[in-house]
Amino acid sequence: MIGTLRTTRQIRQYAAEPVPDGVLRQILQVARWTGSSTNRQEWHFIVVRDRDTIVKLSRLRTPISWIAGAPLGIAIVVDEDDASHAYDEGRATERILVAAHALGYGGGIAWYGDASQQAEVKKLLGIPADKTARQIVMIGRPVSPTDPRPGARPGGRKPLAEIVSYDRYSK
Numbered sequence: 001m002i003g004t005l006r007t008t009r010q011i012r013q014y015a016a017e018p019v020p021d022g023v024l025r026q027i028l029q030v031a032r033w034t035g036s037s038t039n040r041q042e043w044h045f046i047v048v049r050d051r052d053t054i055v056k057l058s059r060l061r062t063p064i065s066w067i068a069g070a071p072l073g074i075a076i077v078v079d080e081d082d083a084s085h086a087y088d089e090g091r092a093t094e095r096i097l098v099a100a101h102a103l104g105y106g107g108g109i110a111w112y113g114d115a116s117q118q119a120e121v122k123k124l125l126g127i128p129a130d131k132t133a134r135q136i137v138m139i140g141r142p143v144s145p146t147d148p149r150p151g152a153r154p155g156g157r158k159p160l161a162e163i164v165s166y167d168r169y170s171k
């Protein structure tokens, strides 16, 4: 369990094979059981498998062009654009990534971009204009955790000594 959490990565390179329905369902069940503020569960998950739609989404902006290679994505829609809904959305997102990894698959977050790009996505996916739609989480069999984008930032993480203090903030 700890190992699965520790090794969950952002996957941007996927094999061509589809995600079986049983795997998808397990990932969606994990997302459904995510805790949310006051248990309001004000989210909606759109499973996007249509190739043409995924390709259109991949063209929204260059940093997410890799999504064209994923067999499916789960677009997350929340009711309001505020901090606590964003927090709920982040929790569900992370659980989707971890669940996919635990099942031998991999997930990758793709943010749509600015307000006009989000509006485009809403039209494409039939999402009501008053909802908040920021991102889609792609799922597939991972080929590599390497970021294939030109100019990709280095991976890895800051050491604990740099990000943790005890009893009082110190840096």
Ligand SMILES: Cc1cc2nc3c(=O)[nH]c(=O)nc-3n(C[C@H](O)[C@H](O)[C@H](O)COP(=O)(O)O)c2cc1C
Residues within 6 Å of the ligand: 008, 009, 010, 011, 012, 063, 064, 109, 110, 111, 112, 145, 155, 156
């Ligand atoms: C809020 C948020 C938005 C992100 N948006 C994108 C994105 O639009 N495109 C992308 O390729 N990765 C995106 N990522 C993934 C991050 O780049 C990734 O988590 C980070 O590079 C660490 O990757 P690693 O766990 O594989 O080391 C996003 C991550 C977060 C938390």
